[in-house]
Amino acid sequence: MALTIVESCVNCWACLDVCPSDAIVSAEPHFLIESKNCTECEGDYADPQCASICPIEGAILNAFGDPINPKGSLTGIKPELKDDALKEIQAR
Amino acid sequence: MELNVLNADQAAASAEGCSASACGSSNDQMSHLPDSIREKVQNHPCYSEEAHHYFARMHVAVAPACNIQCHYCNRKYDCANESRPGVVSELLTPDQAVKKTKAVAANIPQMTVLGIAGPGDPLANPERTFETFRRLSAEAPDIKLCVSTNGLTLPMHVEELAKHNIDHVTITINCIDPEVGAKIYPWIYWNNRRVRGRAAAKILIQQQQKGLEMLVAKGILVKVNSVLIPGVNDEHLKVVSKIVKEKGAFLHNVMPLIAEEEHGTFYGVMGQRGPSDEELQDLQDACSGDMNMMRHCRQCRADAVGMLGEDRGSEFTLDKIETMDIDYDAAMKTRAIVHKGIEEELAEKQLKRERLAGVKVPSGPVAANKSFRPVLMAVATSGGGVINQHFGHATEFLVYEASGNGVRFIGHRKVDQYCIGNDTCGEKESALAGSIRALSGCEAVLCSKIGYEPWGLLEDAGIAPNGEYAMEPIEEAVMSVYQEMITAGKLDAESELKKAEV
Ligand code: SF4
Ligand code: SF4
Ligand code: SF4
Numbered sequence: 029m030a031l032t033i034v035e036s037c038v039n040c041w042a043c044l045d046v047c048p049s050d051a052i053v054s055a056e057p058h059f060l061i062e063s064k065n066c067t068e069c070e071g072d073y074a075d076p077q078c079a080s081i082c083p084i085e086g087a088i089l090n091a092f093g094d095p096i097n098p099k100g101s102l103t104g105i106k107p108e109l110k111d112d113a114l115k116e117i118q119a120r
Numbered sequence: 121m122e123l124n125v126l127n128a129d130q131a132a133a134s135a136e137g138c139s140a141s142a143c144g145s146s147n148d149q150m151s152h153l154p155d156s157i158r159e160k161v162q163n164h165p166c167y168s169e170e171a172h173h174y175f176a177r178m179h180v181a182v183a184p185a186c187n188i189q190c191h192y193c194n195r196k197y198d199c200a201n202e203s204r205p206g207v208v209s210e211l212l213t214p215d216q217a218v219k220k221t222k223a224v225a226a227n228i229p230q231m232t233v234l235g236i237a238g239p240g241d242p243l244a245n246p247e248r249t250f251e252t253f254r255r256l257s258a259e260a261p262d263i264k265l266c267v268s269t270n271g272l273t274l275p276m277h278v279e280e281l282a283k284h285n286i287d288h289v290t291i292t293i294n295c296i297d298p299e300v301g302a303k304i305y306p307w308i309y310w311n312n313r314r315v316r317g318r319a320a321a322k323i324l325i326q327q328q329q330k331g332l333e334m335l336v337a338k339g340i341l342v343k344v345n346s347v348l349i350p351g352v353n354d355e356h357l358k359v360v361s362k363i364v365k366e367k368g369a370f371l372h373n374v375m376p377l378i379a380e381e382e383h384g385t386f387y388g389v390m391g392q393r394g395p396s397d398e399e400l401q402d403l404q405d406a407c408s409g410d411m412n413m414m415r416h417c418r419q420c421r422a423d424a425v426g427m428l429g430e431d432r433g434s435e436f437t438l439d440k441i442e443t444m445d446i447d448y449d450a451a452m453k454t455r456a457i458v459h460k461g462i463e464e465e466l467a468e469k470q471l472k473r474e475r476l477a478g479v480k481v482p483s484g485p486v487a488a489n490k491s492f493r494p495v496l497m498a499v500a501t502s503g504g505g506v507i508n509q510h511f512g513h514a515t516e517f518l519v520y521e522a523s524g525n526g527v528r529f530i531g532h533r534k535v536d537q538y539c540i541g542n543d544t545c546g547e548k549e550s551a552l553a554g555s556i557r558a559l560s561g562c563e564a565v566l567c568s569k570i571g572y573e574p575w576g577l578l579e580d581a582g583i584a585p586n587g588e589y590a591m592e593p594i595e596e597a598v599m600s601v602y603q604e605m606i607t608a609g610k611l612d613a614e615s616e617l618k619k620a621e622v
Binding site: 113 | 184185186187189191195196240244245306307309312313314316317350351352386387390391392393
């Protein structure tokens with residue numbers, strides 16, 4: 029089982045530094061996870077480290093191909109609450 | 121009553137535009153600091169308005185990762201706490217950064233400060249940041265180092281920071297209340313977990329405050345940056361300013377939020393507005409009562425090389441550096457001679473300033489026994505401390521306040537040029553309206569020349585255009601215009617009333 033990084037990655041290096049398994053390589057056009065090395069952080073940490081620091085929604089997928097940080101999860105605003113948030117912020 | 125032109129020399133210095141290393145503080149703002157601190161900042165291009173015309177600094181981008189998210193940042197670009205939004209710096213390895221720094225220092229002996237500010241958070245990249253610092257402390261001991269951080273991991277790095285030739289640390293502190301923080305920081309990476317919302321803000325705030333205290337206890341200079349976000353932390357920043365000062369930060373720099381949709385930041389996309397020039401100025405005024413404020417900072421590019429607005433970065437690209445053979449020991453000798461020369465010149469200027477401080481400008485007859493309200497005026501200058509720019513060519517105006525206490529520099533107002541050349545003048549009207557908006561709150565604008573059309577529009581907007589002081593020193597000119605306003609009765613109570621009725 030392994031995670032994957034997809035093209036929305038912005039090559040910020042954050043995941044590479046925190047991976048306990050040296051599974052992440054800096055590459056162009058975007059960083060990559062070497063699946064043979066990725067342990068999903070099993071035994072090291074409760075959460076996969078790369079996905080806990082990655083700033084980009086949707087950039088890291090789980091073994092089933094689903095984004096670990098789906099849309100709205102990192103801004104703190106769920107898509108269905110976006111209209112209310114827009115109103116509040118634009119009133120400032 | 122006599123009007124005092126405060127430190128004419130210093131005012132001239134502050135008027136010079138320096139976009140690459142353009143942050144500093146005027147000397148009167150420094151005067152209350154203890155000698156030990158003043159000495160440290162004397163040669164610092166960011167803090168001493170005087171020195172920043174002689175000494176230069178540079179940044180190297182060795183720190184890509186970040187451990188928090190700020191709502192005004194898009195991680196495709198450099199850390200928005202230290203750089204203008206949308207800027208991308210070329211990432212360097214520590215080895216490349218050391219080579220580049222030495223190459224620049226050898227070629228530009230005025231370069232005295234090396235900073236690491238991004239493109240992420242330097243202390244979220246401790247290995248890359250500290251390897252760069254370690255090597256530079258050993259190989260180029262005549263260069264001072266500085267670093268900026270969001271503060272999250274600051275306490276655990278204070279020991280290491282104290283080992284190097286660290287001149288100062290900048291912490292970006294936007295709040296001390298987690299409720300406020302939750303609106304600015306959606307998450308942090310802490311103890312191997314992503315922590316969100318109020319809990320995240322609380323940890324970040326605690327770490328920042330603790331880091332600030334620890335640095336001060338170690339005798340390391342701390343500057344605090346804050347981003348002014350209307351409706352989020354505007355009132356709150358007054359408290360922040362007070363607290364960071366009490367804890368020993370030597371400067372507090374309030375920067376305006378810049379949020380544009382095209383930058384792809386959360387605030388940009390959600391339509392959070394930035395502060396108006398007046399809101400920024402009001403807040404800076406409110407904070408300056410109890411704090412040394414920086415008004416000159418123009419949010420420099422993180423990797424800018426050079427001084428006085430020149431960006432000499434293209435002289436020092438990676439391939440060019442690789443081919444340079446730098447004998448740093450020899451360079452250090454040259455540098456020492458250049459530095460000594462500059463210090464002597466600065467000392468001379470200091471003496472001259474002390475002589476000038478006694479000079480008074482005689483006040484007009486009408487001014488006697490009366491005090492008048494302060495007036496804001498904008499000045500178009502391309503540097504040199506004199507009024508020497510055409511209104512239509514000004515990309516920014518310097519705003520001064522004239523009052524019975526003399527003339528003081530307030531800040532910069534950026535404008536879009538309305539007249540760049542023949543073919544671009546189609547957009548003239550709307551851009552001109554933009555310039556006039558940028559001058560709101562000012563009652564006069566002093567420039568070398570001004571066209572017929574803007575003249576009329578400015579008058580309509582209640583801003584008196586003035587081209588009579590071309591090539592004259594700014595402060596004297598501003599004071600003269602103030603005197604003229606007083607003499608003409610414009611600041612009398614009756615005329616104020618009339619103005620209010622209109
Ligand atoms: S899940 Fe853990 S082991 Fe796998 S790449 Fe991410 S950080 Fe490395
Ligand atoms: S943390 Fe996310 S954006 Fe950054 S390099 Fe890793 S996958 Fe890419
Ligand atoms: S600390 Fe800097 S790099 Fe990190 S999110 Fe904030 S502005 Fe961006």
